Amino acid sequence: MRVLITGLSGFAGKHLIEFLASGGTHEFLGIDLACSAGSLEIGDCKLTEEKADLLDRNKIEKIISEFKPEQIYHLAAQSSVSRSWKDPINTFSTNVFGGINILESAKSSVPDARILVICTAEEYGEIEDGRAIKETDKIHPENPYAISKSAMDFTSMVYHRAYGLNIMVSRSFNHIGPGQSEGFVCSDFARQIALIEAGKQEPEVMVGNLDSGRDFLDVRDVARAYWHIMNKGRAGQVYNVCSGKPVKISRLLEILLSLSRVSGIKVKKDMDKFRPIDIQTVFGDNTRLVSGTGWKAEYSLKRSLKDALDYWRENVEGPSVGKSC
Known part of the structure; x- marks a missing residue:
């Protein structure tokens, strides 16, 4: 083929x-x-x-x-x-x-x-x-x-x-999941936490809108x-x-913080991360995919987030906080 x-x-x-x-x-x-x-x-x-x-x-x-x-x-x-x-x-x-x-x-x-x-x-x-x-x-x-x-x-x-x-x-x-670049919410959170764990970022995660729900x-x-x-x-x-169910962005962050090796990480809003127009909740119906092709999901949300965080733990770069290059 x-x-x-x-x-x-x-x-x-x-x-x-x-x-x-x-x-x-x-x-x-x-x-x-x-x-x-x-x-x-x-x-x-x-x-x-x-x-x-x-x-x-x-x-x-x-x-x-x-x-x-x-x-x-x-x-x-x-x-x-x-x-x-x-x-x-x-x-x-x-x-x-x-x-x-x-x-x-x-x-x-x-x-x-x-x-x-x-x-x-x-x-x-x-x-x-x-x-x-x-x-x-x-x-x-x-x-x-x-x-x-x-x-x-x-x-x-x-x-x-x-x-x-x-x-x-x-x-x-x-x-x-693992391998996603910066600029997407899950990967962005995971990368920041990995940087914090490595001593390369102050212990605070910069976030945008946490109230929207996505699939x-x-x-x-x-x-x-x-x-x-x-x-x-x-x-x-x-x-x-799609998975067929919505998850709030705040829930993603909550799970990732629970997986962190550093306690007491603060959450701070960054207005540059907010979109000019942001849809509140979007989730899909996957009935056609499941019934028409026999597909079904295998990975849990927590497993996906853990693997994303582990990926960034292995790939973070940059000088340690308070140290010169």
Whole structure:
């Protein structure tokens, strides 16, 4: 099986390739701006990495026409909500026009390939009655990132209907777990606590809005969900990838502080961490994913947070508090 993954070096991409490689013999091609070109073996699988900008249509067409993937996982995106407010033009270009280049190239070279386009629960906006969001609910994107992903979501379905491409879309809720970069709430809290434990930050955690509720799912369960959708999902269908229950941001922090090796850590608000518009509560209904593909989550919230904290304990950098470099 020839499998193409965009966004290979990203948070979900790394876990996806690890999961896919454990399940059989495949030939993988990963596209990413952060990749260094080359090949390596992962178990019985061959992985070739190609550095490429999704906005370089000629290069994307060449890669896909030569590799001829049977499956395409399109994960690459500018996925930070806060960054999207600061740079909406780049966010829209990468997430929409970059994605269209993938679909156009697939249409020309591999029209029978199965394609999973990763979109986001941010598209939904806020559901007023606070219920679990279904795929059939109307979308109301309220930030530049969500708007860009809504555009790609609709574009994907148009390409399915107009050209018969075997496209499925995931609307993924919040991922957590080991390996996530800074700029996302769980990873941000875990990194700060790891810095405090290492004596590299004063014993206080800087936070934004702790009152909002989100649907958090371990990234390893997310990777498994993507495989289930790709192999058992129905073309032209949208799937929520979520846990099915909301968790307050304050609860995440509470669990992480309970796992800390340092007691008495203070919590301090940082207004720079607040968004111009913040939705109060968002959580999804995963019935379609579970019943349609047989997927189910395996990781508990506490396990995910512990693994995220352990990751940062091994990867924090910086001078100790009160000491020179």
